[in-house]
Amino acid sequence: MATKKTKQAVSDKSVDALTEKDAKTELTRLALLLAKHDALYAEARPEISDADYDALFQRSKAIEERFPHLVGADSPSLKVGAKAAERFEKVRHARPMLSLDNAFSEEDIAEFLARIRRFLNLGADEVLEITAEPKIDGLSASLRYENGTLIVGATRGDGTEGENVTANLKTVEGVPHDFKGKDAPAVFEVRGEVYFPADRFGALNERQLAAGKEPYANPRNAAAGSLRQLDASITASRKLKFFAYAWGETSSVPADTQFGVVNKLARWGFTTNPLMRVVAGLTEIMAYYREVEGLRADLGYDIDGVVYKVNRLDWQQRLGFVSRSPRWAIAHKFPAQKATTELLDIDIQVGRTGVLTPVAKLKPVTVGGVVVSNATLHNADEIERKDVRIGDTVILQRAGDVIPQILGIVAEKRPKGTAKFAFPTVCPACGSHAVREEGEVATRCTGGLVCPAQRSERIKHFVSRNAFDIEGLGAKHIDAFLADGMIETPADIFHLEERYGSGEKAIAAREGWGPQSAGKLFEAITARRKIALPRFIYALGIRHVGETTAKQLARAYGTAEAFVAGMKAVAAKDEAAVAELDAIDQIGDTVAEAVGDFFAEEHNLEQVGRLLRLLDIEEAEKPASESPVAGKTVVFTGSLEKMTRNEAKARAESLGAKVSGSVSAKTDLVVAGPGAGSKLKEAEKHGVQVIDEDAWLKLIEGL
Numbered sequence: 001m002a003t004k005k006t007k008q009a010v011s012d013k014s015v016d017a018l019t020e021k022d023a024k025t026e027l028t029r030l031a032l033l034l035a036k037h038d039a040l041y042a043e044a045r046p047e048i049s050d051a052d053y054d055a056l057f058q059r060s061k062a063i064e065e066r067f068p069h070l071v072g073a074d075s076p077s078l079k080v081g082a083k084a085a086e087r088f089e090k091v092r093h094a095r096p097m098l099s100l101d102n103a104f105s106e107e108d109i110a111e112f113l114a115r116i117r118r119f120l121n122l123g124a125d126e127v128l129e130i131t132a133e134p135k136i137d138g139l140s141a142s143l144r145y146e147n148g149t150l151i152v153g154a155t156r157g158d159g160t161e162g163e164n165v166t167a168n169l170k171t172v173e174g175v176p177h178d179f180k181g182k183d184a185p186a187v188f189e190v191r192g193e194v195y196f197p198a199d200r201f202g203a204l205n206e207r208q209l210a211a212g213k214e215p216y217a218n219p220r221n222a223a224a225g226s227l228r229q230l231d232a233s234i235t236a237s238r239k240l241k242f243f244a245y246a247w248g249e250t251s252s253v254p255a256d257t258q259f260g261v262v263n264k265l266a267r268w269g270f271t272t273n274p275l276m277r278v279v280a281g282l283t284e285i286m287a288y289y290r291e292v293e294g295l296r297a298d299l300g301y302d303i304d305g306v307v308y309k310v311n312r313l314d315w316q317q318r319l320g321f322v323s324r325s326p327r328w329a330i331a332h333k334f335p336a337q338k339a340t341t342e343l344l345d346i347d348i349q350v351g352r353t354g355v356l357t358p359v360a361k362l363k364p365v366t367v368g369g370v371v372v373s374n375a376t377l378h379n380a381d382e383i384e385r386k387d388v389r390i391g392d393t394v395i396l397q398r399a400g401d402v403i404p405q406i407l408g409i410v411a412e413k414r415p416k417g418t419a420k421f422a423f424p425t426v427c428p429a430c431g432s433h434a435v436r437e438e439g440e441v442a443t444r445c446t447g448g449l450v451c452p453a454q455r456s457e458r459i460k461h462f463v464s465r466n467a468f469d470i471e472g473l474g475a476k477h478i479d480a481f482l483a484d485g486m487i488e489t490p491a492d493i494f495h496l497e498e499r500y501g502s503g504e505k506a507i508a509a510r511e512g513w514g515p516q517s518a519g520k521l522f523e524a525i526t527a528r529r530k531i532a533l534p535r536f537i538y539a540l541g542i543r544h545v546g547e548t549t550a551k552q553l554a555r556a557y558g559t560a561e562a563f564v565a566g567m568k569a570v571a572a573k574d575e576a577a578v579a580e581l582d583a584i585d586q587i588g589d590t591v592a593e594a595v596g597d598f599f600a601e602e603h604n605l606e607q608v609g610r611l612l613r614l615l616d617i618e619e620a621e622k623p624a625s626e627s628p629v630a631g632k633t634v635v636f637t638g639s640l641e642k643m644t645r646n647e648a649k650a651r652a653e654s655l656g657a658k659v660s661g662s663v664s665a666k667t668d669l670v671v672a673g674p675g676a677g678s679k680l681k682e683a684e685k686h687g688v689q690v691i692d693e694d695a696w697l698k699l700i701e702g703l
């Protein structure tokens, strides 16, 4: 019998079986997947269990350990994922919190009703009562009351286990701390939706932006973000609201219909939705659907459909569940909201990292209750693909998110004489040239050091720990100094003392500062006038030039002057200079192009020149050729007692060794301290020489 050989998908292969190409693909896939699940988790609606998430994360880490050079800046292992921050205690729901099946058409609803009738074997004259109510676009929560007192409030989580956010839920309008009533059951879990009122959404995002925080994409995210605050007073300030619409565990059910129980909840003091109604038959259901759709824009909260539930609880009981959704309920979703309007202009915005983003300026139009006058066009390719031109009539869609998408244009409405949009080749914020790297969709400004749009990020990078490491100059101070025009570029930092050391505008006189803290800051700045070359190169914030590359460049060129002269020649496309750069270990075309772009920019050269005049940049240590570890790959593992891991790494590198994070057949030497584990085993497996910390120090003694 012939056996069919099927190719194994990359995602099924064990980490050991991956080729480097596979590993690259798989890391990208995992990073995207983890980012998606982080976002879902942050919105309190995870789609996978913690264990499944951890398995993805561990796989990503294992691949990175095998291929350390593939660890990118956006690696999930470098981020504190939403998941990593296990901040709230877990709560297991006494009854799982279910989800609803979706219906999109009248036929789907007819089928829903017919299925129920078949299942219950209802006669043709038997009335099937259905409750109909809006489907609130928020996040569900469960409130457990014992003897009328709120004991635990939890998010839905993955449906089985949520987070204990009791203190936060207590601040939500419509969540009673106690409920009274002669007929209140001893145990009653109320379930419903926490939502963010639409009229306050714009103001919240303005405050977020003013505080330097990311705005929320939509009211649902705002509700989730507000409910999951560690500080309940922040939740309280957000003024969330709650609609009760269902229940979990109960010691007794206070009515025999869905409508009856919900009315009881209202009597006990919960807020229930005033639009909830009992209907029967497809015609009434569809009339209700259209009515609510018509009210949608003016409700004051986002809804994304209506929910139908079988009214009789004994019938609900008989109907039961299919996997995680009840057979007795369904969500009838509204179509995404669309509108057409005129494209007045295309603005180019420069982000904090220098990416140029085209933004459509629209004739204001209402889409689903929100007035829209801007929409992102993402990038040059997107404009090209959709052939969007100024003057066109565009079709907009708002699908839950406040930022709408441009679906396309209405070709028949294109006015005469429009021209294709020419994407700018210079940055609108600073006039530096804007480039698009091969294989990239983004166009970026190259004027990193001078571009006002990137200023704040660049200066923060410049003073950061692995760059100039200026203590006392935090992100907040930088933003304040920038706002007051005290600094514009990194070089200005070194003029702070002479300009603002005394007098009316003295830093010491600013709020939050005093003579002592200002003095300390000036001291810290002065101390950094003398700086190591790798730090200086890294601090420039050239794209693709991270710490390792900066070190390699420093070692190869030796002095700042030689480095700058070399890079200028590279920018001028001098062949010998390009060849010299290419010859440096691990430096490829991407880095070469990025440094070329940076040094081709007049504004950057001027800044670098200013810095060279202000600073005393130390010569880089040349790799000692007599060093026994030059050119060797060394791995440090376990705990070191006489030096920190960073120190050990820096010292080894200055002696010409390559320091790696994982052991392979290519490793020459493993330096193992107490507690070394798997790496030691790997070393044995590959027959790599292992020495302890003292032996290492002896080896490099006197060098």
Ligand code: IVH
Pocket: 098, 099, 100, 133, 134, 135, 136, 137, 138, 139, 140, 193, 245, 246, 307, 326, 329, 331
């Ligand atoms: S009933 C057993 N009613 O929709 C059924 N859910 O897609 C429990 N939702 O997780 C849900 N408004 O967060 C129900 N009026 C409403 C709802 C509603 C919004 C949400 C809820 C649920 C999701 C299911």
